[in-house]
Amino acid sequence: MPSAEDIRDANVRYHDIAAARYDAKWSIDFEEAGQRRMTKKLGKALGEARTPRFRRALEVGAGTGYFSLNLLRAGVVGEVVATDISPGMLEALTATAERHGLSVETQACEAAELPFPDGSFDLVLGHAVLHHLPDLDNAFAEFRRVLAPGGALAFCGEPSRRGHRLATIPKRFGLMAAPAWRRLLRAPARNGHAEPGDETAALEAVVDVHSFVPGDLVRLARRAGLEHVRVNGEELVANWFGWMSRTLESTAVPGELPYAWYLFALRGYLALEALDRRLLEPHLPPASFYNLL
Template structure:
């Protein structure tokens, strides 16, 4: 990506979102993972919350704070100022602030569209949040600025994760903490992709049949979804071995590093469900389906936590969560 695409700290106004990339831009993005992240997430920004069933109510507040507690506990709450890297629409930080983890914050993302939606969501919730379009490998804030840095499903999008972790430690105040959740493990990503591919293949073919045609997403949307799925293969750069992720954070200079994993039964259920939902027209499945899917996924997550995590090695779970602190001088 050119330097102009990712502004330095002293750059002017953030670039405008580009939700309708040209074929030439998409082709160029296949060779440039940062550009791919911008185009893919600008395209998704307007529908991202709906696609992933993201909300800013008790359900997602409990989920976000639960992930934080799982890996980092609840000591130090509330942190005064928090930063979210790769914020997307603000799901993690905004729900953490509402849950009492932090008082105020800043959102950053490579995608101008995502930053715009995150700030709109924050304003709608009445939260003290600012935002910037920013590269996680070159965070546009001064040293020792934040008490907490968080991210959800972001590290696997960053080309140089080690450089980003060093930047995280730079902008943290001494003694400050970072928490990253939702990072795919190597084994988890393998079975999630295989299951999703099989579900997409089956759903898009079955809905060609006469009685089920009204369950088929319009062809133009399917074509666009297929193109987006192909670009997703570019934006998803890494998967992680839990032990190596821990070693990477230690190598960046972090202290008190810890990695935990979650979601095995929940992932085996959740990924085909999400893929099926993407293959049918929006709103077709209705609220009863949404509640069934959420509650089933939640119960399976409890099974993972109470039973499977005790007997299954952590590398087999889908999600890795990472935390650590900056040394006190």
Template sequence: MAADPTPNPHATAEEVQAAFADPKLANVLYHDWEAGTYDEKWSISYDERCIDYATGRFRAIAGEEGWPYETAMELGSGTGFFLLNLMQGGVIKKGSVTDLSPGMVEVALRNARALGLDVDGRVADAERLPYDDNTFDLVVGHAVLHHIPDLPTAFAEVRRVLKPGGRFVFAGEPTRIGDRYARKLGQATWWLTTNLTKLSPLSSWRRPQEELDESSRAAALEAVVDLHTFDPTELETIARSAGLTQVHAATEELAAALFGWPVRTFEAAVPREKLGFGWAMFAFRTWQRLTWLDEKVLRNLFPRELFYNVMITGHKPG
């Protein structure tokens, strides 16, 4: 078997330009670029906070039947956030991480070693997975489907590598309507913050210009790697068309998303040392309360298409 490619966190201008016409190359360059700082950027951790979040998402769409799954593969694992926290939460015994980005696979395996988890990994295209038929009891992914050019082929690959009766769970995917308002909120927050911090009394809150330029370049590639938004019913149809059964999608985060996107954008626009632990706890606790509001109240009042995140699960016929 050929060795996996090595990470390339310093893409040339020519490579970046070529990536605008090649979404898979864009995904590799963007995520290799982000791999070393990705956990910090998105406040990802491998402690009780994110264990509860990951297992909560899994439980919300798939319940607790089948825990622990003997073998699981994460599709588009990034730094391993979903799989590693599900393993720590007792959902999975042995895991495999896969990602198109060598940098992300490298960081995910490093995170797994630091946590003492039984995990292997491969650089892999979701449309051509390097695993035999009927390999895994569970396939999971978080915020990955919207990066994959050919979703029907990817779902067919998920079906192929699952054992008969095996389950898939994908979470953290943007809905069509949710992505629209999230992007508008993010753009408005970025413009307001970067312009206000040009004022003399607030200049200490402005990130160095080279860091702002770097963020802007990353955002430009991000527009290339984010390929899809989803209507929950259409996503269910894609999964069923691949031969998967018992398919069900659910959505979450409305008030939480309206709060969370401006907060995350603000955090990216100011020096991290200005915020501190107090801010982090305020943001997290507020998000928790709004998530409760979404689940207990707003879910019963608004159609699922209005919420920001869509989750989906189903089985390979057994």
């Protein structure tokens, strides 16, 4: 098991390397569709049919700003402070904020050592970050410390233990189908499924520290003194489709796939996400889904 310091260093390297292409890789959108999506996701995490407004928000592990910048553009939050241990990610976030005329404070720091006074924020949030943190108890204690009385905590996109295991099925299927898929699209194969000199594949085994059952997250929050804790699940069929699509894409040379493929992959994912939301999420337990929030 790597030490906490090894995990931290691997996360810095991994996310610094990934920062330049991160938004393109994950089809991150900062326009109206992205704003609607992140506003709905926050409301869903908080159990609110109508997403509340917040004066000052802290995003932990902000990456390139997909969550907080979209909420800021949508007017859901009035002010954002974005933190991450990766300077490269924060540089990408700052560049995106400047392109959209947004003012955002950034701070490179660890989640378990937040450099802010007690009660500084009425919303603390994050997206796909908790599973990277080696010291979750101290991180949650810090989230609680900087949260103002009556404030809200919302973390989304965390892998469930069952969903993480099930994701290996579409990944394996994608690898098996990749040669036929590349021939169909006339896409050249990527040598070794990675860019020359790309460190990220080797680092992935170190940076992804946790997958969760819902009870894990409930206990973490309650140990930190948080109240009214709830955990939901989302994305099952959509996640299988997404992992298979990304696995297929990882075997081809970047930039050599036709635009029609990306359009198909995006529309297919959104359609299956709607199916999950309407038919599966109301009836299956949270642990059945890939993402917890």
